[in-house]
Amino acid sequence: MAAEPWQRYEIPGPIKAAVIKNPEMVSILLKKAKKPVFIVGHEAAEIDLGGKKPIDHIIRIARATNIPVVTTAHTMAEFLKSGFKPAASMTSMDIGNRLTDPEWSVSGEDDPHDLALILGMTYYVGFVIEAGLKSFAFNHLKTVSLDRYYQPHCNWSFPNLSIEEWDRHLTIIAQEIEKK
Amino acid sequence: MKKARFKVDELESDIFKITGLEATVGNFYEEWEETPGPTPMPDISTFRDWDRILLNKYKPFYLPLCDLCCLCTMGKCDLSKGKKGACGLDMAAQQSRIVLLSCAIGAATHAGHGRHMVEELISKFGSDYPLDVGGLSVLVEAPHTRLVTGIKPRTLGDLEDVLDYVEKEITHLLSCCHTGQEGDNLDFESKAFHAGMIDHVGMEVCDLAQISAFDFPKADPEASLVDIGIGSIDTSKPVILVIGHNVPPAAAIFDYMEDSGLEDSIELTGICCTALDLTRYTNKAKIAGPLSHQLRFIRSGIADVIVVDEQCIRADILDEAKKVNAPLISTNYKNFQGLPNRTNDPIDEIVSDLVEGRSPGVVILDSDKAGEAAVRIAMGVFPKRKKLGIIPEEGEIIEYAMKCTKCLSCQRVCPNYLPLPEAMEAAANGNLQPLSDLYESCIGCVRCEGEGVCPNNLKLHSMIIGASRSKIKDEKxxxxxxxxxxxxxxxxxxxxxxxxxxxxxxxxxxxxxxxxxxxxxxxxxxxxxxxxxxxxxxxxxxxxxxxxxxxxxxxxxxxxxxxxxxxxxxxxxxxxxxxxxxxxxxxxxxxxxxxxxxxxxxxxxxxxxxxxxxxxxxxxxxxxxxxxxxxxxxxxxxxxxxxxxxxxxxxxxxxxxxxxxxxxxxxxxxxxxxxxxxxxxxxxxxxxxxxxxxxxxxxxxxxxxxxxxxxxxxxxxxxxxxxxxxxxxxxxxxxxxxxxxxxxxxxxxxxxxxxxxxxxxxxxxxxxxxxxxxxxxxxxxxx
CATH class of the missing domain: 3.40.50.2030 (Rossmann fold)
Structure with a gap:
């Protein structure tokens, strides 16, 4: 599907996300990043990918890269059920706000984050939070939407995908990362 | 409030002679037991320091809904990634300006409602009509008004002075949204706080007035229970539907029903706050539902007459009313709907025109006249309309669903991206349950039915309602x-x-x-x-x-x-x-x-x-x-x-x-x-x-x-x-x-x-x- 906002009327502005055509690209971005963070919303634990859920991919990616996972809403419970402990849990507003702070990191001790992978927030909530990051964190942070639908305010985003394509893309990212 | 009054029977000097003079001068507020605090009638600057204390703890995180500013003709301007607009405003200030604008609109809407209400009640009951919101159990009757303005209102007339202050502040706040005014985001935020504070005063005025004049429940924890839900309405009777927030016209409808001995012959129901306030006036009224129930109720054809006042009324209400042959009466100049103002016409002519279908609706700005007209029209059109609705039956829903191409357009314009295509697929196979499952999550905006959205022009909202008939019947x-x-x-x-x-x-x-x-x-x-x-x-x-x-x-x-x-x-x-x-x-x-x-x-x-x-x-x-x-x-x-x-x-x-x-x-x-x-x-x-x-x-x-x-x-x-x-x-x-x-x-x-x-x-x-x-x-x- 085309790179246009999934919700038709969520029109951003002149600057729009570059489309991730090859999922391998995400593993390259991750490799280049000094301090990435993975933001995971509740839809990652709700959407059925044919017997598995997006958080299964996320756990694979996080385990292979040691990228800290910050869960929003009540998503943490699903990770814990899968035997994975996220680095932090907070509201999507809180994590968005903290990412605009060039001195903040999840651990509170390391360098600030320079790359945020985002997946699973309510579409229109992700839309406005990513717009906030675009305008108030652009000096220090790049953003990548791994949602099923195109999120125009990120630096990079998947286009609108079918469930099957999305599952395949997430699988490829996990495989690429596990290879390295 | 007190006014200084004096009377001179006869006064004579070298150059004039006055006899029988009576005059009233100025407004003097009765002192209450408390001496005034430091901030009577605060202006925009008064609490700036307090606001900064709060805003220092709770810093704004801005969430631009759009990267652009489109407010003046120098634009559009892209404010993203640190850019400023042609006027010099940055993204943070623009977002906070929109917050202020929203709060000022909200405050103006309540204050305007309050002014309308107070003026009408004064014309009926007089400016000296006493305020009473709970007798001796509510001696602090107006906490916001007293706290903010220093006025302890005792009569309907006193509320006009409170509104004078409220309206002045709102005018200043709105002016701050103009191009070339404020430039600092935190000062915009402080002004938004001011609008909120003023709004609570304006709302308080409105409710004090209506509680007192209409004898609503007064701080009564055992206020009665009333019916709510479409299923609670007796569709064998003529039904009058009121929508909005300003209750006097709805109260006048009930008064006329009661005076005519028709209170048990007509169902009087409402949507949104007019309905809530109507049940404070009479527990014989019923609430059809909240804002999201507007279209589902109108399209069901239950309402024989629709009476609107102000706020949260669909802008296309006249189009929807026409579809079910329900005459529309607008009772408020904030919402003319393009209809002719018949306030001064003979009521028999108005009733005749609407009952006979010569006009789809009218404006009547006199509540009592609107009340009488609504009742008489309801009685007149009831046998003619036969509860004409436009909600499809089960067979029609299945037939329509078969036309669905699963283009996903409907889902992509839905605010909640409800899974309409999947529900249509099931409906096409005779299973209406997935459509019915959407009933409680559908906010009734009908963006899915917008022009050009569905290639087959399917009326999806109506299909959801049609699939939910048994649910609606049980909505009691x-x-x-x-x-x-x-x-x-x-x-x-x-x-x-x-x-x-x-x-x-x-x-x-x-x-x-x-x-x-x-x-x-x-x-x-x-x-x-x-x-x-x-x-x-x-x-x-x-x-x-x-x-x-x-x-x-x-x-x-x-x-x-x-x-x-x-x-x-x-x-x-x-x-x-x-x-x-x-x-x-x-x-x-x-x-x-x-x-x-x-x-x-x-x-x-x-x-x-x-x-x-x-x-x-x-x-x-x-x-x-x-x-x-x-x-x-x-x-x-x-x-x-x-x-x-x-x-x-x-x-x-x-x-x-x-x-x-x-x-x-x-x-x-x-x-x-x-x-x-x-x-x-x-x-x-x-x-x-x-x-x-x-x-x-x-x-x-x-x-x-x-x-x-x-x-x-x-x-x-x-x-x-x-x-x-x-x-x-x-x-x-x-x-x-x-x-x-x-x-x-x-x-x-x-x-x-x-x-x-x-x-x-x-x-x-x-x-x-x-x-x-x-x-x-x-x-x-x-x-």
């Missing part, structure tokens, strides 16, 4: 009539337990029906906190939706819980303009229980509330500009507000940073020393995504620096218990809220002690300060 619930104010007696009884934290919190659940999921989520959330003995207050569409749910015993929450302002009470204050009774209860706790000066003493009262009164507002379906100004009135009092996910589109949150210790110091008024009191409350305005998240946040946002150890222990117990239930683990911030060992909930002691040890927690040196954010309130200077 009970809601308690809005009781108005919280009585002084109740405040005296619960003030102590609230301030000490032993009643774990006061929740105000208010606002519109723009829910992210089922409307029942409102009730499910609230039932949890009623069981936990919180005090729950409510107004507006939220109050209706809470009623549209049955618990496991088959009772609505209004039937299951007391209407008293007490632990475990569910208090329906009334319509949108009844919100100041909720914020007013917090003011009255400071004034009546703590005996802080009320007269023109806003800052001190807000400081008291922020540090001591564990109150939190939640507006799960907030949609309107009015909702933003209502929220803003709570913000300036330091009361946190949670909104549902759609509330993120208000373009900014006000968030604390619990990881920054330096943000969470208050002053101990006893010693003047700065004391760490933790992130209590953590946020001032936040949008959350799931009801589970909201339910965990509610008890946490009720924590206040002033909690006693017992109170803090109770609040922590609720917070931790819900966190464990929904998040599957202990929260990671317990150490920030435990001040001493005595704060620890006894049943969780071992778990918490382990966490405290891990976090290197140390007991607070001053666990129970007299907390304030205002240095001037320090009684003794110290380090």
């Amino acid at each position: 619930f009970k809601v308690r009539v809005g009781r108005g104010a919280i009585s002084d007696t109740e405040i005296r009884r619960v003030g102590g337990p609230i301030v000490m934290g032993e009643i774990p919190g006061v929740i105000g659940i208010v606002g519109c029906s723009n829910y992210p999921g089922s409307w029942k989520d409102n009730a499910i959330m609230i039932e949890e906190f009623l069981k936990r003995r919180f005090i729950v207050t409510t107004t507006g569409c939220a109050a209706m939706n809470i009623g549209m749910y049955k618990n496991e015993d088959g009772l609505s929450l209004y039937e299951a819980y007391s209407g008293a302002f007490d632990a475990g009470g569910l208090v329906n204050c009334g319509s949108c303009v009844s919100n100041p009774h909720i914020s007013g209860a917090a003011i009255k706790i400071a004034s009546i229980f703590a005996k802080r000066k009320l007269n023109s003493n806003y800052e001190e009262i807000a400081d008291y509330i922020h540090n001591r009164v564990g109150a939190v507002g939640i507006s799960w379906g907030a949609m309107s500009q009015k909702a933003s100004s209502i929220a803003s009135g709570f913000w300036r009092l330091g009361i946190p507000i949670i909104v549902g996910p759609h509330g993120s589109k208000y373009r900014r949150a006000l968030l604390g940073r619990k990881d920054k210790d330096e943000d969470w110091y208050t002053i101990d008024a006893r010693t003047g020393k700065r004391v760490y009191t933790g992130p209590a409350p953590e946020h001032l305005f936040i949008s959350v995504e799931t009801k589970e998240e909201a339910m965990t946040l509610i008890p946490k946002l009720c924590i206040r620096p002033n909690d006693t150890t017992k109170g803090r222990s109770i609040k922590l117990n609720h917070y931790i218990d819900l966190h464990k239930r929904f998040y599957g683990a202990m929260p990671d911030d317990i150490q920030l809220f435990v001040r001493t060992m005595a704060d620890i909930p006894i049943t969780m002691k071992d778990e918490i002690l382990e966490i405290l040890k891990e976090k290197d927690w140390k007991e607070s040196e001053v666990p129970a300060p007299d907390p304030t954010l205002l240095p001037r309130l320090v009684r003794k200077r110290g380090g």
Whole structure:
């Protein structure tokens, strides 16, 4: 599907996300990043990918890269059920706000984050939070939407995908990362 | 208010002679027992410092809904990534300007409603008509008006003077939104707070006037229960539907029905706040539902006449009314709908034109005339219309669904991206259940039916309603009539337990029906906190939706819980303009229980509330500009507000940073020393995504620096218990809220002690300060 906002009327502005055509690209971005963070919303634990859920991919990616996972809403419970402990849990507003702070990191001790992978927030909530990051964190942070639908305010985003394509893309990212 | 009157029988001088002169000069407000405080009739600048104190703790996080500014002809301007517009405004200032604009619109809407109401009531009852909102049990009848303006209103006429002040402030606030005015985002935010404060005064005026003049329930915890839901309406009778917020025309309809002996022959029902207020006038009226029920009710054909006043009425109501041959009467100049103004025409002609279908609708700006016309037209058109509706039958739905191409357009324009294509696929195969499952989550906006959205022009909203016929038939619930104010007696009884934290919190659940999921989520959330003995207050569409749910015993929450302002009470204050009774209860706790000066003493009262009164507002379906100004009135009092996910589109949150210790110091008024009191409350305005998240946040946002150890222990117990239930683990911030060992909930002691040890927690040196954010309130200077 085309790179246009999934919700038709969520029109951003002149600057729009570059489309991730090859999922391998995400593993390259991750490799280049000094301090990435993975933001995971509740839809990652709700959407059925044919017997598995997006958080299964996320756990694979996080385990292979040691990228800290910050869960929003009540998503943490699903990770814990899968035997994975996220680095932090907070509201999507809180994590968005903290990412605009060039001195903040999840651990509170390391360098600030320079790359945020985002997946699973309510579409229109992700839309406005990513717009906030675009305008108030652009000096220090790049953003990548791994949602099923195109999120125009990120630096990079998947286009609108079918469930099957999305599952395949997430699988490829996990495989690429596990290879390295 | 008093006026100076003098009379001269005869006065003669060298150059003139006066006989029989009587004159009245000026307005003199009767002094009340309290001397005025420091800030009578505050202007935009008066509380700028207080606002900055709050905004320093709760910094704005901006959420641009669009990167562009489109307000002037130098634009459009792209403000993203640090750019400024042609006028010099940056993104932060632009977003805060929109927040101010929204709050000013909201405040103007309530104030305009108030002016309309007061003028009409004065014309009927006279300006000396006394205000009475609860007799001797409500001696602090107007907490906001007294606190902000210093006026103690006694009559309808006094309210005009309060409105003069309100309107002046709104004009100034609106002017600040013009190009080339304010440039600083925090000053815009402060002005938005001012709009909110003014809004609560304007709303209070409106409700004081209508409670007094229409003899609504007066602080009555046992106000009657009335019917709500489309299924509760007797469709064998003529039905008059009222929509909006200004109740006088609806009251006039009932008066005419009663005078004509027709009160049992016609069903009088309503949608939105006019309906709520109508049930405060007569318990024979029924509520069809909240805002989201407008189109489903009209399209069902049940209404024989539709009468609209102001606010939250669909802009295409005339088109929809025409489809079902229901005449439309507009009763308010804010909403002409392009119809001819027939106010001065003979009523027989108006009735004849509408009954005979010569005109689809009229404007009648006289409430009594509109009331008579509505009744006579309903009686006239009832046998002709035969309840013409446009909701498809089962066979038609299946036939239409077969035309669906699964292009996904409908889902992509739906605010909640409801899975319409999947439901259509099932319907095409004869299974209407998935369509019916969308009934409670559909907000009735009909964007899915917009021109050019569906390639086959399918009327999806109507199909959802058609698939939900049995559900609608069973839509019969009970809601308690809005009781108005919280009585002084109740405040005296619960003030102590609230301030000490032993009643774990006061929740105000208010606002519109723009829910992210089922409307029942409102009730499910609230039932949890009623069981936990919180005090729950409510107004507006939220109050209706809470009623549209049955618990496991088959009772609505209004039937299951007391209407008293007490632990475990569910208090329906009334319509949108009844919100100041909720914020007013917090003011009255400071004034009546703590005996802080009320007269023109806003800052001190807000400081008291922020540090001591564990109150939190939640507006799960907030949609309107009015909702933003209502929220803003709570913000300036330091009361946190949670909104549902759609509330993120208000373009900014006000968030604390619990990881920054330096943000969470208050002053101990006893010693003047700065004391760490933790992130209590953590946020001032936040949008959350799931009801589970909201339910965990509610008890946490009720924590206040002033909690006693017992109170803090109770609040922590609720917070931790819900966190464990929904998040599957202990929260990671317990150490920030435990001040001493005595704060620890006894049943969780071992778990918490382990966490405290891990976090290197140390007991607070001053666990129970007299907390304030205002240095001037320090009684003794110290380090």
